[in-house]
Amino acid sequence: MASLDYAYRRLVNTLGPERVARSEFERMVYSHDFASLPKVALLQWKLYPDFVALPQTTEEVAALVKLSDESLLQLTPRGGGTGWYGGSVPNRGGVLVDMRKMNRVVAFDPDGRTVTVEAGMTWKDLEDFVDAKGFALPIVPVNAIGSTVGGSINSGSSGFGAPRGGSLRDAIAVLQVVLPDGTLLKTASEADAGGHLANLTPLFFGAEGTLGIITEATLRIVPKPETSKAIAYAFPSLAAGARFLKEMVDVALVPYHATLASRDHFIFERALHPDSPDPADIALVAVQGSKDEVADQERTVDGLASKEAGAKLAPAVTDQLWRERYNNYSARRLSRGLVTSHNLVPVSRLPEAVETALEIRDKLKLNGAVQAFLVDSTTAALVPYVLMDDTRPSGGTALGFVKRMGDAAFKMDGHSMGLGLFLVFNLRKMHGRATSFISAVKVVFDPRKKINGGKTLEVWTKYPWPGLRAIPPPGMAVGLEIAAVLRRAKPTRDRFVRAYEHGKEE
Amino acid sequence: MGLLRDWNYIERAVQIPALSEVIREALIRALFVRDDRVLPKDLIADLNRVPPVTVKVKDDGEVRKLVRVLNGEESTLSLGLSAEDYHYFRTQLGVGRTREFGAVVRPRTLLTYDWIVPEQRGVQLDFGGYAGIEFADGAHRAIAQVGATWKQLYDDGAAKGHAVPFVPTVPLDFAIGDAMCGDAPFASYRGEFTSYVNALRTISPFGHRARLGFEEVANNGTAYDLLHATVPLAAEFFIPVAVALRLEAKPAARKTLTYAFDDGAKLAAALDKLSRTSQTPSWVHITEAVAAKILRPAVASGAFTAQVTVGGSASGLAAKEKAIDTAMAGFTSKNAELPNPFDVPADGYRKSAEAVARSLFVGEVRVPAKSFGDFAGKVRTFGDQTAAKAGVYGSLRHTGIVSAFPFFSAPKDRSKVYDLSKGVRAIASRIPGTTFTSRLAHLWEEEAHFMRRMAFLRSLKLTIDTAHVVQPLVSP
Numbered sequence A: 001m002a003s004l005d006y007a008y009r010r011l012v013n014t015l016g017p018e019r020v021a022r023s024e025f026e027r028m029v030y031s032h033d034f035a036s037l038p039k040v041a042l043l044q045w046k047l048y049p050d051f052v053a054l055p056q057t058t059e060e061v062a063a064l065v066k067l068s069d070e071s072l073l074q075l076t077p078r079g080g081g082t083g084w085y086g087g088s089v090p091n092r093g094g095v096l097v098d099m100r101k102m103n104r105v106v107a108f109d110p111d112g113r114t115v116t117v118e119a120g121m122t123w124k125d126l127e128d129f130v131d132a133k134g135f136a137l138p139i140v141p142v143n144a145i146g147s148t149v150g151g152s153i154n155s156g157s158s159g160f161g162a163p164r165g166g167s168l169r170d171a172i173a174v175l176q177v178v179l180p181d182g183t184l185l186k187t188a189s190e191a192d193a194g195g196h197l198a199n200l201t202p203l204f205f206g207a208e209g210t211l212g213i214i215t216e217a218t219l220r221i222v223p224k225p226e227t228s229k230a231i232a233y234a235f236p237s238l239a240a241g242a243r244f245l246k247e248m249v250d251v252a253l254v255p256y257h258a259t260l261a262s263r264d265h266f267i268f269e270r271a272l273h274p275d276s277p278d279p280a281d282i283a284l285v286a287v288q289g290s291k292d293e294v295a296d297q298e299r300t301v302d303g304l305a306s307k308e309a310g311a312k313l314a315p316a317v318t319d320q321l322w323r324e325r326y327n328n329y330s331a332r333r334l335s336r337g338l339v340t341s342h343n344l345v346p347v348s349r350l351p352e353a354v355e356t357a358l359e360i361r362d363k364l365k366l367n368g369a370v371q372a373f374l375v376d377s378t379t380a381a382l383v384p385y386v387l388m389d390d391t392r393p394s395g396g397t398a399l400g401f402v403k404r405m406g407d408a409a410f411k412m413d414g415h416s417m418g419l420g421l422f423l424v425f426n427l428r429k430m431h432g433r434a435t436s437f438i439s440a441v442k443v444v445f446d447p448r449k450k451i452n453g454g455k456t457l458e459v460w461t462k463y464p465w466p467g468l469r470a471i472p473p474p475g476m477a478v479g480l481e482i483a484a485v486l487r488r489a490k491p492t493r494d495r496f497v498r499a500y501e502h503g504k505e506e
Numbered sequence B: 001m002g003l004l005r006d007w008n009y010i011e012r013a014v015q016i017p018a019l020s021e022v023i024r025e026a027l028i029r030a031l032f033v034r035d036d037r038v039l040p041k042d043l044i045a046d047l048n049r050v051p052p053v054t055v056k057v058k059d060d061g062e063v064r065k066l067v068r069v070l071n072g073e074e075s076t077l078s079l080g081l082s083a084e085d086y087h088y089f090r091t092q093l094g095v096g097r098t099r100e101f102g103a104v105v106r107p108r109t110l111l112t113y114d115w116i117v118p119e120q121r122g123v124q125l126d127f128g129g130y131a132g133i134e135f136a137d138g139a140h141r142a143i144a145q146v147g148a149t150w151k152q153l154y155d156d157g158a159a160k161g162h163a164v165p166f167v168p169t170v171p172l173d174f175a176i177g178d179a180m181c182g183d184a185p186f187a188s189y190r191g192e193f194t195s196y197v198n199a200l201r202t203i204s205p206f207g208h209r210a211r212l213g214f215e216e217v218a219n220n221g222t223a224y225d226l227l228h229a230t231v232p233l234a235a236e237f238f239i240p241v242a243v244a245l246r247l248e249a250k251p252a253a254r255k256t257l258t259y260a261f262d263d264g265a266k267l268a269a270a271l272d273k274l275s276r277t278s279q280t281p282s283w284v285h286i287t288e289a290v291a292a293k294i295l296r297p298a299v300a301s302g303a304f305t306a307q308v309t310v311g312g313s314a315s316g317l318a319a320k321e322k323a324i325d326t327a328m329a330g331f332t333s334k335n336a337e338l339p340n341p342f343d344v345p346a347d348g349y350r351k352s353a354e355a356v357a358r359s360l361f362v363g364e365v366r367v368p369a370k371s372f373g374d375f376a377g378k379v380r381t382f383g384d385q386t387a388a389k390a391g392v393y394g395s396l397r398h399t400g401i402v403s404a405f406p407f408f409s410a411p412k413d414r415s416k417v418y419d420l421s422k423g424v425r426a427i428a429s430r431i432p433g434t435t436f437t438s439r440l441a442h443l444w445e446e447e448a449h450f451m452r453r454m455a456f457l458r459s460l461k462l463t464i465d466t467a468h469v470v471q472p473l474v475s476p
């Protein structure tokens, strides 16, 4: 391996000194993603990158990839760093490739209804651009403000608009990727070939940055709806709200979006923003269509809500909820950190799923809330989160929640989402005997494991020595299970929000 | 019998010194039509050899066992055949010979044409009798064994309160499995067939049951989406035995609106406009006069017909109809009573499918809606010039693209198929934004990124099927 100083000089020669960082502080910023990690994780992984590189062009990304052949440093692609399971965090140091300087619109084709953007653009910026041109995006990932186009595609994200607009995978016309050998690949035909002509795009959907670095994406855009309207209801229980979402699917109503958040979520919000809505189990639905259609859909939704004793919220409250739809985790400011568990469960079992999430939270004596939204006619996303204080030794035990929630999702015929660095033990649970097929994809694209190696399919440690190089994924599962047990054994619960406790007693 | 297999064969053939003089396209033609003036006789004999054994599958356990036998893991004895069959099987299969043989899934209905390279020595699997469908209680998903017909799924689903969202643009009597090895053109207004596939139950090349995807939910965030990358070619990677499909709830009310147009340009403008509204019909099916006559012989039709099926609440339907009427402006007449090709009794559907199947199809053309009239006109002229009366079936996507299937009334011999395919490719290349996506078009294509993608798919197949048992790749 070339010396780090030599590697640094080569990087600076390629990008210039202002776009290569190696100071302790800058490296520290990149040593975690949205999830909080207990310090003990540093024993296992070298989470700090050796260098942070900020390319501005596809050619520069290709040059970085080729450089790694000389330096033998691992490459970790990163977008907004809003992922939850360590996909964008180094495990053996190396070069972290921050894509956020590649944030331009490359082409806009109103006739073909596509927009081509660099992968580091955030969804919110893209949405604003498309909106100004009189179009809309079929789907916008939930964390539109912080997450990037490349990051969400690599996470297999879902989000606003999915019930109507379909999967993010289907919204991608073509990707431009720098492959591990430094060459460029277009993943599909330039023309709308409807998935024919050898479409490799799906392989990059959910790839967690392990197959190559996406530099550009051509995405489909849709006409702006003639009318759209958000409607919100407060339900007597979270399960009632979940039944309401399920019933929407059962009467063949296809909303633009339908989401549910538990009362606790609004208690946290209230603690931070006194003007936020009164805490309750609230469902927020958006419908689109012609004016008459929207009115008709609203009547149908009203009827379904009233069956579950849902009370319609005032338009001003609903508007506020809709405006703030991309801000989901301000509760993070109440504790030092936040642990989120992202799962997909059958729509038909959503009422059971939300109750299970509350039960697990309570069993582990955690403060947290449950969120859920419809993805398609069979699938709902179940996204509970819990607060965690990672300054205390007991803080890290909150991670056990993710393990228990994932297990529950599998039991309900669903699955947890994301593997990254921490949840690789779920791979076999997800794919069973097909795991070897999935692993074959990495073998074909990155046989030398240059890009984001040791994640998603296996768990590398920072140690290069045989025997210690990797942790068997089940070992990670055991670790998280122990965390859950310790958490249960803890005699007291954390108390982050007094208002929250108060609210519970009411 | 598969695109990868044909593509690999051509790639290898162009490297053979004796054939490398022949330009790629001439070689494809020679192989496709079995031209003995260009190709050696023994090569043609090889290509014409069909699988000697066909197994009618009744149970996926048989497929597992068979794969293990082909793998050499189990003896032919374990198949439990009668002595006579056993002898036949062994001699036909050439067990003990050095050459590779594999298992190949035979589609029930093939829209276009047979592949260039058949499975020459192995076993052909006929899933016609493996045709059960299981609907979930309280959820909108079905698990259809690959031999189940689309029509059965559609009708049984409706009877159980589900809507099967996708329909075949060319209304033939397809099995669901045909979408994974043939060229069944299932789609809805909002998505391609793959959008509705939650999971595949397969038999792996090692004889194990392996599930790709999740039967009850979408497979986002579970590493590479191999499922959706391979659905159209799935039978070349594994042996698919059943498909978990995402259905929708049956709407309270449904209506098919039939619009007649006397002019292709007006229809094209209307389709483009419709796709720029926020309407989401279930599907939009298009026929020009020749296709309409085949589908609805008893009904007089205009130059073009577009059928739009919408669903919703009884009260909401009126609002949708109004919005669609406005978008479809330019029609000469509208009819809300005319049946659509799909919601007819099974017998009627099968009979009409037989009539549709008599035409010669060359594959799919993806054409921007606003150019559809131009495309249909050019196809008709081309048909007139080649004495093969032409027509088109099509379906509109919300992306503003029409998936069009031109057809010809001509004998289905391979030379004719080839020449007509070339003609359609020439038409597509003259219309901006239009692509011909047939299997032959895949073999003709030489764009660098496309070639790499195919090479990746080939490597992926070879890495997954290291046993070389699922349609093993062969060279000339």
Ligand SMILES: Cc1cc2nc3c(=O)[nH]c(=O)nc-3n(C[C@H](O)[C@H](O)[C@H](O)COP(=O)(O)OP(=O)(O)OC[C@H]3O[C@@H](n4cnc5c(N)ncnc54)[C@H](O)[C@@H]3O)c2cc1C
Residues within 6 Å of the ligand: A033, A034, A076, A077, A078, A079, A080, A081, A082, A083, A084, A086, A087, A088, A089, A099, A119, A120, A141, A142, A143, A146, A147, A148, A149, A150, A151, A152, A153, A154, A155, A156, A157, A158, A159, A207, A208, A209, A210, A212, A213, A214, A215, A326, A327, A328, A329, A342, A381, A417, A452, B221
């Ligand atoms: C408020 C909030 C809400 C969220 N909601 C959802 C949700 O609903 N659904 C969901 O799926 N996730 C959700 N997430 C998780 C996360 O935000 C998403 O997965 C997000 O889309 C990741 O985007 P990012 O740009 O931050 O990617 P990062 O976190 O930076 O990276 C994610 C993965 O992609 C890789 N990567 C990033 N850019 C590239 C590139 N250009 N080329 C190759 N690989 C790349 C990384 O290596 C990493 O493995 C949410 C997160 C937050 C904070």
